[in-house]
Amino acid sequence: MKLVSAVEHGWLSIGNEGDLTAQEADALATAESVLPKNCLEWSRNRVKFRQFCGVVQVQQVLQIEILPKVFPHQTPEQQRTTLIEMLDTAGDIEGLSAQQAGLGTSNHRLLDVFIRHFLRLLEAQLQQGLLRDYRDVEDMLDQVRGRIDLIRQQRENLFKPQRLACRFNELVVDIPVNRLLHTALLCMTHLASSPMLRQHIQSVRMRFGGIGVIHKGDHLPRADDLNRMQRRYASVVELARLFIDGQYLDARAGQQQVYSLLFDMNQLFERFVAVKLRPTARKMGLRLMEQGPRRYLGEDDSGKGRLLMRPDISLLDDLNRPVAILDTKWKLLESSNPLASLSSADLYQLSTYASAYRCDQVMLLYPEQSGFRGEYQMSLNLARPVTLNVLAVPLDGKGLSLSVRNVAEFM
Structure with missing residues (x-):
C-alpha cells in the first residue's frame, strides 16, 4: 500500500512523477462523496485537503495522512505531535499523548499511532476480564433451571413431561459492547500499515473468540449506554466508535472500501482553546x-x-x-x-x-x-x-x- 504524507492546504501533484498517479487521484475523487463536505479542492493536475487533518485510506492501495502546519521547516514527527497533543487536550481521543505514542524517536504513521493507543487502552481493560452481561434464555431442558414457563410447557410438552420449558438468565460475553470492540479490531486489521501491528491486533482479537460483530444498520453502543460495571470501558468504546464511523463502503465507487479519520481543525482548535481557558475563567x-x-x-416585520x-x-x-x-x-x-x-x-x-x-x-x-x-x-x-x-x-x-x-x- 502506498503511503503519502501531506499538510493541510498543501497541494499534492498528480502525474507519473507526482505525489499521486492519475489512477490514485481517480480513486480519491471517487471516494470524495463519503468524505466531509468541501474536504478536497481540485486544480489542474493537483489536489489538496482544506482545513482537515487526519487519515484517508482508499482500499488497500493508498493511504494519505494530512498533518497540520503552523511553523515552517517542521518535520512530520513534529506535525504529528502537534495534532496528537491537540486531540488529547480537546478530549477527541482521550489519554493520547505524544510521549505515549513515541513520536519523539520513531517515524510512526498517524493511523498506526491511533491504533496502538486503542490497543493499549483495550489491553489495560482486558487484564480485568472481558465484559459480561446477563441474557434471557428460553430452552428445553431435562432438569429445572431458572423457572418453568408454564404456558410453553403445556403447549409444547403436554405429552413429553420429561422435557421442561425453562426460562433463565445466562452470563454471556457476546454482548453489544464486545461486538463493537471486536468490529473495531477487525477494521484495524485492514488499516494498519505495519505487519507487526497487524500481528498485535490479531493476538488481541483472539480474546474475542465466539463474539460476533456489528452489522450495517445495527446500533453502535455509546459510552452513555454502559452500566455501572461497564463504565471502565467508556474511553475504549468511544474510540472504537470513532474507528467504525470512519469506514464506508461506497456503492457508487464500485464497492470500493474507503476509510477516513479526519478532524476539522477549525472545530478542534476551538475546543482546544476552550479547554485551555476554562481554568482561567473559573479563577x-x-x-x-x-x-x-x-x-x-x-427581527423582520413579523417579529421572526x-x-x-x-x-x-x-x-x-x-x-x-x-x-x-x-x-x-x-x-x-x-x-x-x-x-x-x-x-x-x-x-x-x-x-x-x-x-x-x-x-x-x-x-x-x-x-x-x-x-x-x-x-x-x-x-x-x-x-x-x-x-x-x-x-x-x-x-x-x-x-x-x-x-x-x-x-x-x-x-
Whole structure:
C-alpha cells in the first residue's frame, strides 16, 4: 500500500512523477462523496485537503495522512505531535499523548499511532476480564433451571413431561459492547500499515473468540449506554466508535472500501482553546460558554428572528452577561504584524458581537506561529470603547492565560 504524507492546504501533484498517479487521484475523487463536505479542492493536475487533518485510506492501495502546519521547516514527527497533543487536550481521543505514542524517536504513521493507543487502552481493560452481561434464555431442558414457563410447557410438552420449558438468565460475553470492540479490531486489521501491528491486533482479537460483530444498520453502543460495571470501558468504546464511523463502503465507487479519520481543525482548535481557558475563567469567577450565547441580530416585520449569532467562546459573569467574546481562527497570518493581517470580515464580525452583546472586550485567537507570539491590542471605534485583543495560542501543551487583567477591568 502506498503511503503519502501531506499538510493541510498543501497541494499534492498528480502525474507519473507526482505525489499521486492519475489512477490514485481517480480513486480519491471517487471516494470524495463519503468524505466531509468541501474536504478536497481540485486544480489542474493537483489536489489538496482544506482545513482537515487526519487519515484517508482508499482500499488497500493508498493511504494519505494530512498533518497540520503552523511553523515552517517542521518535520512530520513534529506535525504529528502537534495534532496528537491537540486531540488529547480537546478530549477527541482521550489519554493520547505524544510521549505515549513515541513520536519523539520513531517515524510512526498517524493511523498506526491511533491504533496502538486503542490497543493499549483495550489491553489495560482486558487484564480485568472481558465484559459480561446477563441474557434471557428460553430452552428445553431435562432438569429445572431458572423457572418453568408454564404456558410453553403445556403447549409444547403436554405429552413429553420429561422435557421442561425453562426460562433463565445466562452470563454471556457476546454482548453489544464486545461486538463493537471486536468490529473495531477487525477494521484495524485492514488499516494498519505495519505487519507487526497487524500481528498485535490479531493476538488481541483472539480474546474475542465466539463474539460476533456489528452489522450495517445495527446500533453502535455509546459510552452513555454502559452500566455501572461497564463504565471502565467508556474511553475504549468511544474510540472504537470513532474507528467504525470512519469506514464506508461506497456503492457508487464500485464497492470500493474507503476509510477516513479526519478532524476539522477549525472545530478542534476551538475546543482546544476552550479547554485551555476554562481554568482561567473559573479563577476569575466567570463561566465559559462554547457556541453561545445565541442571539438574533435582528427581527423582520413579523417579529421572526433573523441572522442567528453564535460566538465561538464567551466569558459570562454571574448574571450570564458576556464580559468577553472570543473568536478562534485556525489559519496562518500573512504578515509578521498580526494587526495588519486581520481580515475586514473578522473585524466586522467582532464589532457586531460587541454591539449586539454590549460587550467591551473581544478577542481573536490564532495558533502560535512563526512571527506571531504573544498578544497585540487595538481599540475599535464603536459607539462606546471596545478593546480588541489578538493573541497567539501555544500548541505545545502549556497552560493558557488570556488577558486576565484586561478582562477584569470590565467586570
